[in-house]
Amino acid sequence: MSTRSVVPFGPQHPVLPEPIHLDLVLEDEKVVEAIPSIGFIHRGLEKLVEKKDFNDYVFVAERICGICSFMHGMGYCESVEHIMNVELPPRAKYLRTIWAEMSRIHSHTLWLGLLADAFGFDSLFMQTWRIREKILDMFEYTTGGRVIFSVNKIGGQRKDMDAEALKKLLATLDEIEKDLRSITKTFLNDSTVNTRLRGVGVMTKQQAHDFGAVGPFMRASGIGLDMRNLGYGAYPDLEFEPITSEEGDSYARTYVRIQEIFQSINLIRQAVAKIPDGEIAVPVKGFPKGEYFMRVEQPRGEAIYYVKANGTKFLDRMRVRTPTFANIPAMLEMLKGCQLADVPILILTIDPCISCTER
Amino acid sequence: MQNGEILTIQPEDLLSECLKRKEEGYRLVQISSVTTKEGYELTYSFGKGYELSHLRIEAEPGAKIMSISHIYKCAFLYENEIHDLFGVDIELITLDYHGNLYRIGQKAPYQKKEE
Amino acid sequence: MSIMNFTKTVVKNLFSKPATRMYPRQPRNYPARTRGHIEIDIDSCIFCGMCSRKCPTGAITVTRPQRTWSIKRFSCIQCGYCVESCPKKCLSMHQTYTEPDGVKRTDTFAGPPQAAKPAAPKAGVPAAPKAEAPVAQKAETPAAPKAEAPSVPKVEASTAPRAETSAGVKDGGEK
Numbered sequence: 001m002s003t004r005s006v007v008p009f010g011p012q013h014p015v016l017p018e019p020i021h022l023d024l025v026l027e028d029e030k031v032v033e034a035i036p037s038i039g040f041i042h043r044g045l046e047k048l049v050e051k052k053d054f055n056d057y058v059f060v061a062e063r064i065c066g067i068c069s070f071m072h073g074m075g076y077c078e079s080v081e082h083i084m085n086v087e088l089p090p091r092a093k094y095l096r097t098i099w100a101e102m103s104r105i106h107s108h109t110l111w112l113g114l115l116a117d118a119f120g121f122d123s124l125f126m127q128t129w130r131i132r133e134k135i136l137d138m139f140e141y142t143t144g145g146r147v148i149f150s151v152n153k154i155g156g157q158r159k160d161m162d163a164e165a166l167k168k169l170l171a172t173l174d175e176i177e178k179d180l181r182s183i184t185k186t187f188l189n190d191s192t193v194n195t196r197l198r199g200v201g202v203m204t205k206q207q208a209h210d211f212g213a214v215g216p217f218m219r220a221s222g223i224g225l226d227m228r229n230l231g232y233g234a235y236p237d238l239e240f241e242p243i244t245s246e247e248g249d250s251y252a253r254t255y256v257r258i259q260e261i262f263q264s265i266n267l268i269r270q271a272v273a274k275i276p277d278g279e280i281a282v283p284v285k286g287f288p289k290g291e292y293f294m295r296v297e298q299p300r301g302e303a304i305y306y307v308k309a310n311g312t313k314f315l316d317r318m319r320v321r322t323p324t325f326a327n328i329p330a331m332l333e334m335l336k337g338c339q340l341a342d343v344p345i346l347i348l349t350i351d352p353c354i355s356c357t358e359r
Numbered sequence: 360m361q362n363g364e365i366l367t368i369q370p371e372d373l374l375s376e377c378l379k380r381k382e383e384g385y386r387l388v389q390i391s392s393v394t395t396k397e398g399y400e401l402t403y404s405f406g407k408g409y410e411l412s413h414l415r416i417e418a419e420p421g422a423k424i425m426s427i428s429h430i431y432k433c434a435f436l437y438e439n440e441i442h443d444l445f446g447v448d449i450e451l452i453t454l455d456y457h458g459n460l461y462r463i464g465q466k467a468p469y470q471k472k473e474e
Numbered sequence: 475m476s477i478m479n480f481t482k483t484v485v486k487n488l489f490s491k492p493a494t495r496m497y498p499r500q501p502r503n504y505p506a507r508t509r510g511h512i513e514i515d516i517d518s519c520i521f522c523g524m525c526s527r528k529c530p531t532g533a534i535t536v537t538r539p540q541r542t543w544s545i546k547r548f549s550c551i552q553c554g555y556c557v558e559s560c561p562k563k564c565l566s567m568h569q570t571y572t573e574p575d576g577v578k579r580t581d582t583f584a585g586p587p588q589a590a591k592p593a594a595p596k597a598g599v600p601a602a603p604k605a606e607a608p609v610a611q612k613a614e615t616p617a618a619p620k621a622e623a624p625s626v627p628k629v630e631a632s633t634a635p636r637a638e639t640s641a642g643v644k645d646g647g648e649k
Contacts, residue, residue, distance in 0.1 A: 035454070039461035047469060056530040059553055127483060130493050137505075144509040144567075150553045158554070159507070186479045212386050212433040230409060293362050293404065293411060304389050304404070321389040329433035358461065 002028050007340070011040050015118045015344040018354035022347075026340060034335045036328055042358045049318045054080060054288065054309070057318070058152055064320065065356040066147050067110060070103045071298045072320065072356075073152035075305040078232055079294035080154050083309055084284065090234075091278040092156040097234040098169075098271050099143070099151065101264040105176070106135045107299035108257045108264075111351050112187065115254065118348050119196055124186060131179050138172050141165065156281025166272050173265050184258045197251040201334050201346040204248055213330035214323045215301020216256045217350050221248035227297035238270050250349045257351075287311050298323055300351045322356035363404070363411030370416050370424055373403075377414075377427045380405045385412070387427075390437035392445050394469060398422070399447055418447065428453040436460075444469045504569035509552040511572050514543055515564040516583040525556035525565060544582035547572045 004027050011019030021037040048060050061076040062069045074096055081088065109132045116124035136146045142161050143149040151159050161169070187193060203213070208221040218225065219242060226242035228235045243259045245252035288309035296303050301323025308316040327350045335346060368376055385405035393400045395417075401424065403414040418424060426449050428434040438449045439460040446467030458466070495502070504510065521541055526534040533549035534556060536542070550572075557565045 037460075039459075039463075042461040042463060044463075044468065052530070059530050059551060123484065124480065127487075133493075140508055141505045142507070144507040144554075145552075150509070150551075158558070182483065186483075190479045209386055210432065212388070212431070225408065227409075293413075295411075302388075306389075306391050306402075308393055317391075317393045319391045321391070325436065326389075326433065329436060333432075 004032065009343060013344065015114075015348060016352070017114060018352065020347075020352060020354050022335075022343075024335075024340070024343065029340050031335050031338055031340060031343065034332045036332060038328075038354065038358055040358070041355050045359045046318055046320070049315045051314070053313050054315050055154055057315070058154065059150065061318075061320075062148055062150065062152070064359055065322075065353055067107050068103070068298050068300065068303075068322075068353060068356055069148055070099055070152070071296055071303065073149075074100060074233075075294055075296040075303060075320075076307070076318070077152045077154050078296070079292045079305045079307040080288055080309070082292045082294065083288040083290045083307060084154075084286065086155055086282060086284055088156055089279050089282060090276045091160075092280050094234045094271055094275040095157050095161060095280065096152075097238070098161070098268055098275075099149070100233065101268050101271070102135060102139065102169075104264045104299045105261050106132060106139075107351075108261045109135065109180075111257060111299075111348075112184075112254075115345075115348055116187075118345055119193065121193070124183070127183055131176055131183070134172055134176055138169055141168065153281065155284040156279075158281070160280050166275070170269065170272060173268060177262070177265050180261060187254060187258065194251065196342075196345060197254060198249060200250045200342050201338055201349065202247070202249045203330065203334050207333060208248070208330065211330035211333050212326050213301075214326045215298070215351075216253055216260065217301065217327050217330065219244045220252040220256045222246050225302075227295050227302045230295060232294075232296070234271055234274075237274060238267050240267055250345060253349045287313055288315070300324060300353055300356075301327065303356075320356070320359060322353065322359075324350070324353050324357045327352075328357070363413050365402070365413040365415050367415045367417065370418060370422065373414070373416060374425055374427065374430070377403070377430050380412075381430055383407070387431040387434055390434065390441065392441045392447065394445065399445060401441070401447070403427075420446075421448070423448045423450055425450055426452040443467070506569070508569040509554060509567050510569045511547070511552065511567075512545060512550060512556065513566050513568050514545075514583055515566075516543065516585045518562050518564040519543055519585055520562055521585065522561065524559050524561060528555045528559045530555065541585040541587070542582055543585070544580050546578065546580045548575075548578040 004025055007024045007026055009022040009024055010016055011021045019040040021040070023035045023037070024031050025033040025035075045060055045064055049057060052060060058073050058076060062073040064072045109128060113125045113128035113132065116122070116128060139149065140146050142165050143151050143159060151157050203217070203221045205222040208218045208223055213221070222244055224242045224244045226240075228240070229242070240263055243256050243263060245256050288307075289311040291306070291308040294305040294307075296305065303323055304319075304321040306317070306319040306321070308318075310316045331347065331350050331352075335343065338346060366376075385407045388404040388406040388411065390404070391402050393402075398417065398419045401416045401418060403416075405412050405414075416424065424447060426434065426438050428438060429451070432453065435452050435454045438452050439454075439456045441447050442449055443456075443458055443460050443463070444467065521536055521538045521543065523536045523538070526532070526536045530553060531549045531551055533546045533551075535544050535546075552567070554567055557567055
C-alpha cells in the first residue's frame, strides 16, 4: 500500500497566466485526486450592476477579462438588446462578427505561445507572440486600444471600419496565415512536442458530456457543438462547420485550436466580402424590463449571459457563466491518473481564464 | 430556441426533475440565483444539443435546498458560489467549501439587505 | 513525426534584424485612433457639464461660475463618451498615454472670463443627480447672489447658482 502525499500547485506557477490553486493528492508521482481552490481575484463585478447605469455597465463588462474582453461586452449588449427588442443594423452585426473573430485569433495565438512556454520551447513561444503583435496592431488601428476596445454600445457600435481599414486587415491576415502555417507545422509534427502531448490527459466523449465541458475542450473529445450556429451576429450568412477531433487527448485539443485559427481567418474574409453599407448604431430609448439568456461562443467555450431587468435604469441581476467555470470540474476528472510532471500542461490545455471565472 | 422555456417547480420536486433530465441526456449548463422581494429565485439550466430548458425554484430566506451534485457532478462549484454570495443553504454538496470558496470579508454580500 | 522542424525559422532569424524596436530611443508611432488622453480647447467650452454627466467614472468636474474644467487623469478610462457628447466639440482624444506618476494628479483648465460675451439663454438643460446641479434657465429670476456673476443682464439668466456652492438659493432650478 503506497503512501499518499498532498502537493500544492499554484497560485503562483510559471505556467499559469492567472492564479488558481490545486491540492494534488499523489501516490508515487501519479495524481489520484485534485481539489481546486479559487477566489484569488474575486472583484464582485456583478454587484456593480446596482450602482451603474445599464448603459455605462458595458465598460465594466468589458473589463471582466483582458483576453475575452470584446466578447463580454458583446454578450452583454446582445442580451440587453434582446430584452429591449432593438434590431441591430446589418453593418453593426458584421462589424461585431469581424472583431469577435479577430479576438478569437488573438486568444488562440496567445494560448499557443503559452503552451510552447510550458514545454520550455521558448523560441517557439517568442515566434508565436511575434505573430500576435500583428493582430494587436490591427486592433489598435481600428478601435484605438490593444486590449480593451470600448467599441460596443447598446444599439450598435461606436466606431466604424472604412474600406481602407478593411483592406489593411485583409493584407495583415494574409501575412499572419503564411507565418502561422510554418509555425504550426512545428506544433503538430515535431517529435519532442508530440511526446509531451499525445496520449496525455485523455477525456472520453461520455466524460465530457457528464462533466459539462464546453468549447474546444468538448469538441476535441468528439461532441460537435458550436454556439456560433445559434444565429447571433452575422453568422447565419457565413459558412463554417464545428471542428472536432476523436482522440480527446492534449494533442487533439491543440489541433482543434489551430484549425479554429484558420477557420476564423476564413470567416473574416467571408465577412469582409459581404459586409453591407449603412449605419452602425440605432438610438435606444427607455429602460429594459424582462429577462434573457444569451449564449455566445467565446474562444474558450460557451459563455452564458443572464440579464434580468425591472424597468429602471439599474439592472436587477447580470450573471456571466464563463467557460472556464464549466471546464474546471471536467479538468479535475482529467487529472486523475496522470503523472505529476504533466499537470501544468494539462491545466493549460483547457485554456484557463481565471479572471473571467471569478469576476 | 435561444432562450428556452422556464418551468417553475417546488423545492421538493427538484431531485426528481433533475433525474428525469439526466435520463433524457441533458447536461447541466448553469445554476444562477437572483435576489427578489420575497427571497431568492434559483434557476437551473439544462442543455441538449442547441436547446435550453430551465427549472426555477422560488425560495424563502432560510429555506434548505437539496444539492444536485450527486446527479450532476459538476454542480458543486455553482452551489458553493451561490452559498457564498447569497447565503442560500444548500445541503449535501459532494465537495463543500463551507463558505470559503471566495475569500471575501463580508458574509453573503449579494443577499437582500434588511432595510 | 520529424525533428529539426524549427531549423528553417532559426536560420532565418539569425540573419534578419530584430523584431523589437529600441524604445525609448526609437519612438513609437501610434495610429490615429489610439485612445491616449483627453484634451480640451478651453476657449470654446461653454461649461454646460454634459461631459461630466456622461463620464462613467466621474473623472471630469465642471464648475460653471468659476468657469473651470478639470479631469482626474488617473480615473479616466479613455472611453470617449465625453468627446461624443460635447455639444461644442471642444474635447478631443490624443494619442499619447498619461505618463506613470507617483501621485494621482488632476489637470484643471480655466476658461477666459465671460465679460464681453452675450450668451443667448438656452432651453432648460435636463437635470441629472450628479455632482453639478442643473442649470436653471428661468429668465424671471435674475436675483443670482453670485459675486462672480457679471453684470450683463442677459447673462444673469444663464448663470443661476449651483446647489453645491454655499449660496444654495433655489430660484426656479429643477431639482
